[in-house]
Amino acid sequence: MPEPHPIDPYDSMSALPPSAVFRRPTFRRSALFIRLALIGVAGGVGALACGGCGLVARAFEGGAEDDRSLLVEETRGSVPISSAELDELTRAFADRYVGLLSSTCDRLKKDNPDLVQRREAQVLLADCAANVYDIASNPDPFTRMLDLIVVTTLVSQVWIDDNRVAEVFPTRQEVLVRALHHGRQEAWALAAQVLRPDQLDLLDYLLWDWRQRNRDLVRASFVRFSAFAGGRAKSAGAEVGASSGLSVVELLGVGDLFSSVGEAGRAVNEARQFSERMFYLLKREPTLLRWQAAALRDGTLATPAVGMAFADVHRLTDQIEQLPLNVKAEREAILADFDRRIDRTDESVTNLRRALSQASELVTSLEPASVALNEMLKTANVLVARFESSDGETPSQPSRPFDIREYQEALEELATTAGKMNELLASSHELLGSSEWDRRIQEVSQAADGRMRVAAEHSQSLMNQFLWRTYVALGVFSAMLVLCLVFSFMLMWRLRIVVVNAAEPPREATAGVRRETRPPIDTRDTARDTAHDTGEGKVSE
């Protein structure tokens, strides 16, 4: 197999026959063959770059069969666009695109506590803004337009088609999707004023194909259209110009706009355009720097270490914020508990007062009852005394005549007393039937039980103490008894010795010694002892 060599996509344009001249209705150029070699995908990356893919612009007279197609063609081609207009349009679009992204970034960051999302939003804005302004300062408006299409398309493909937006901004993805899609549509609308539909179609395919081959690329805003030119480190315009002898502007059909301008005027224009580009870029540098600084700040904040520190601080501040609430809650709980206890105490006091009141009423009701009873007893006493006196009176004395009124009075008093007794009983019965009385009775019972229990314990203690002292007394008594017996035994033993000594003659050696050591013995005691032992003394007494 022969050694393969790369295919130059642009040399394929040079050998087309002269008859292959197509008219381009967009710029109303009759028999213009435009060799627009826009595309060259990198040899190892893009097959099309090596495959010699190019664009042949052509539109046949009357070839468009569809009325709608004609309408679109005429609409797009009715107004020629100049290089100056394209220059203004591209720069205006750059500003609008950056403004759109800035607004979107603000919406993504607003009230967003996620540091990673804030960083990603700011990085997206800073990257796109820096690259779009860099593109907008390119001297060639056509290259500028192509680069803007590349950036807006690839960025939208990364975030929308690859659904990166759902991974990074899961809750706010609609904002970014809408903005990026709108930016892409506007860029392609701008391109549609310069390129034909088939060129747009091919460009769309090339971008999509390049994206499929570079799926790992996330920061797509750094890609330029020159990346599709086989990595030759030249711009697409320069590449095309070198291969065909035409500039990109001329290839687009706008080169004739400069044909009437002299060299001096061209130099002045170039100097002016250069100054404009410089001013354009310099005026936007502060904003770019501010966004870059914000991106750096957000990037720093989104680092894990800083994130952990912030999380700790947040936790601490949260706790501090919640501390008054916790204290308040605890204080309210304590006060509520205290209030409950106060309520219970008040209820007890109320019950006690009610019981005392009932007791007072009872006492009050008992007082007239006792008075009535006393009077009844007095009356009964009087009656008894009368009957006694009538029994003991002598017949000689005339008795007091029977008066029925006395009995009537007595019976009335008795009825009154009985009524008061009934009232007393009813009051007592009511008192006994009340729950308070039961409770008081229970309390009294409990108190009595407690007293009895205390008394039992106390009596138990007294009994224990009594028995303990008794045991001690018995012990002392026993000890004293034993001592007494011991003394008695010793005394008797000594008396027996004395008696024996007195009965036996003293020995010579030993007796003399004993006489010397022993005290003198009372003879009377000795005689009594002897008598006691022999029984003679007892008889004599």
Added chain:
Amino acid sequence: MTRLVWTVAAVLIGALLTGCASPAVPEVRDQTAGGVNTPLPATLADANSASTSSDALPSYEPVANLSGEIISIGGSTTTNVVARVAVLFRQVYPNVTLRISSSQTNIGPEALLKGLADIVPMSRTLTPEEIRAFQDEYGYAPTEIKVAADALAIFVEKTNPVPGLTLEQLDGIFSRTQRRGGPSIETWGQAGLTDEWTDLPITLYGFHPGDGAYRVFQQQVLKGGAFRLTLRVEAGGSSIVQGAAAVPGAVGCASIFFACQRVRAVPIAGADGRFYSPTEENVHGHRYPLSRFLYVCVNKPPRQPLPGPAAEFLRFLLSREGQRIVAEGGNIPLDTATVKECIRRLAD
């Protein structure tokens, strides 16, 4: 006792073997049955499966001392396929120069008619007028060689719950004439969706009228009717798909080649009334109704070989290697029967 032990052992071994033989994963539903909500195959997965089917094709056998020039002028969709294959073809035949130009599909037949191109990539068949003009010039019809298959997919945003659409519904959605007789459908509620989708208007994305897919869709779905004026014409397939992905309630028609993660291809009702997803299998089986082929048209007189290296290029394109490149690029390769039929047409 020994007999009992052996019986128990046999039962245990049998149970073990039965467990091993049982499928550990649930049975996969047959996608070709056309059930609704079938997942959209990834482009890469399509390419892999396609490469598997292209393995059945015969391998290409190079010829000696081939040189010359091949000029290709045609539509961009098929030109992309041709350009991919041309890279490998140039490695085989370094003395062959390929000059590939792409534009709208309309310019291809004219270039063939005027003899400006050796091969004309087309994303549609030639119209009767184009064939008649060619016959008037040369006395015979141009030869159309299928080089790849494709499916026009109806893309919606992936959260769109529409289970499937019929051709009549598509006509009601995309057309302002409704030649299929169905009602005009302007909201998703009219397409059968409920809840928050009921009043959501349908936003249309589609191709430029000069594109081949535009005409295919117009003929197959709209029966030659007119598109709605609200159709948002996008520059290319990826723009259409992104429009469907970014705008809620949007629907776009583009090649399955441009599928992305944020969209879903809606199954379309086939001739039997069942819904089919735009898979390679359904395209080859002619079950998916919006299937199409990508063609290369050549000027070949009957019973005469195709002059120049163009014939060898087409043979290479129809070989295992060529179809594998087609599949790797995300397109659907041809099945074996179609390839044989195309080779036979080249030899006639």
